[in-house]
Amino acid sequence: MERAFPDAMVDENEALELVMLNHPKDRHVGAAAVTAGARPIVTSNLKDLRQLPAGVPALRLTSRRTSEELVRPYPAPRERAR
Secondary structure, eight states: OTTTOGGGOOOOOHHHHHHOOSOGGGHHHHHHHHHHTOSOEEESOGGGGSSOOTTOOEEEOOSSOOHHHHHTTSOOGGGSOO
16 A cells, blocks of 8 residues: 555554544554544445444445545556656
8 A cells, every 4th residue: 555655654652543433453543544634434344344433434335336436546656647
């Protein structure tokens, strides 16, 4: 993910991660979303992201697209103009 979206990386707040109520292995996702001010989280793993803070809805992919198809329209980092 860092290679595809270098500007999307955030330093999660470990204290915030500790108070997340979703699945323990996915608490870093909720903490990063809150830290970044993300509105939706697009995922096919909705069951482990059910209990997120208000204002951070977890959205299941609604089409037959895979996550790879979702990001394909964006240029690879080496192709991106700076």
